[in-house]
C-alpha cells in the first residue's frame with residue numbers, strides 16, 4: 001500500500017485520487033463520505049489479499065468496509081478471507097456478489113487478461129471500479145472498457161502506484177519547472193535479476209494470453225511514468241522481443257519445483273513451502289484450478305519475452321528508448337531524460353546480488 005503522507009482516509013473514499021492515479025478518460029466526482037465506502041474485491045491472490053485486503057482492513061477500516069470477496073478458486077477465496085481477517089461473504093460468482101453486497105466500488109486484482117471482463121461488468125451493474133495495472137491487455141478490451149465507462153457514467157481508476165515514488169514525483173516536478181529545458185529524448189532501462197525476473201516465468205505471467213507479455217504487465221508502470229513525465233502520448237511505437245534465456249532455453253525441465261528431479265542441479269529451484277502464506281493461498285488450493293505457484297521457469301509453453309526493446313515517438317516529438325531484461329546479474333534501473341539545457345539522471349543500483 002502507498003505510504004505517501006498526502007493520502008488520507010477521506011481521499012481514499014473520494015475515489016483514490018491520492019491512492020491511485022486516474023486514467024485520463026475517467027470522470028472524477030468527489031463522493032460525500034458520511035459512511036464507509038462499500039468495497040468488493042475480485043481476485044483474491046497475493047495482491048488482492050495483502051496489498052488491498054489486509055492493508056485496507058488494517059489502515060483504512062474506519063472509512064472502507066470490505067463487503068465481498070470473489071475468486072474463481074473456491075478454496076483461495078476462503079484462504080484469503082482468513083488472511084485478510086474479514087467476515088465479508090465470499091463468492092465464486094461475480095454477478096451474485098455484486099447483487100447481494102451492493103458495493104460502491106469494485107477492486108479488480110485478477111489475472112491481467114481478465115480485468116476487462118470484471119471492469120465492464122462492474123460498470124454495467126452500477127459500480128465504480130479501481131483496477132490493478134495494467135488496465136487490460138489488448139486494444140479490444142480497452143475499447144470495451146471505454147464504452148462501458150461512457151454508458152455507465154461511473155468511474156474507473158487504474159492504480160499506477162509507481163507514480164507515487166518520491167523520486168518519480170520529483171522528476172515530474174523538475175520537468176514541470178523546465179529544469180533541463182525542453183526534453184529531446186528519454187532512455188529508460190529496467191534491469192531485473194534472476195530472482196525477481198525469474199518469478200514472472202514461474203507464474204501465469206509466462207503466457208501472453210494472461211499477461212499480454214511483460215511489455216504490458218511490467219512495462220505498463222514504466223510507460224505510464226514516461227507518459228506522465230512527458231505530458232504527451234505516443235504516436236509511433238516499434239518494439240522487439242525475444243525469449244533468449246527462460247522457457248525452451250535449457251536442457252532439462254519439469255512442471256514445478258516441488259516434484260522436480262533436477263532440484264539439486266537447477267539454479268532456479270525455489271521452495272514455495274517456505275512461505276506459509278503462499279502455501280495457504282496457492283499450494284493448498286491447487287486441487288481447484290491446477291495453478292502451480294512454483295512453476296518451472298524452463299517450461300516449453302512459455303511464450304512471453306525475456307529480452308525487450310522499444311522505441312517510442314511522442315506527439316510532442318520526444319523519442320523514448322526503452323529496454324527491459326529479466327535475467328541480469330543484479331537489479332537496477334537507469335533513466336536519463338535529456339533536455340536542451342541539461343540531463344536528469346536517475347539510477348537505482350542495489351547491492352549486486354548475483355543469483356546464478
Ligand SMILES: NC(=O)c1ccc[n+]([C@@H]2O[C@H](COP(=O)([O-])OP(=O)(O)OC[C@H]3O[C@@H](n4cnc5c(N)ncnc54)[C@H](O)[C@@H]3O)[C@@H](O)[C@H]2O)c1
Pocket residue numbers: 042043044045046047048070071072073076109110111112114132133134159161204217
Ligand atoms: N501495482 C503493482 O505493483 C502490482 C504488483 C503485483 C501485482 N499487481 C497486479 O495484481 C493483479 C494480481 O496479481 P497477483 O500477483 O495477485 O496474482 P495472483 O496469481 O496471486 O492472483 C490472481 C488471482 O486472480 C484469480 N483469477 C484468475 N482468473 C480469474 C477469473 N477469471 N476470475 C476471477 N478470479 C480470477 C486467481 O485465482 C488468483 O487468485 C495483476 O493484475 C497484477 O498485474 C500489481
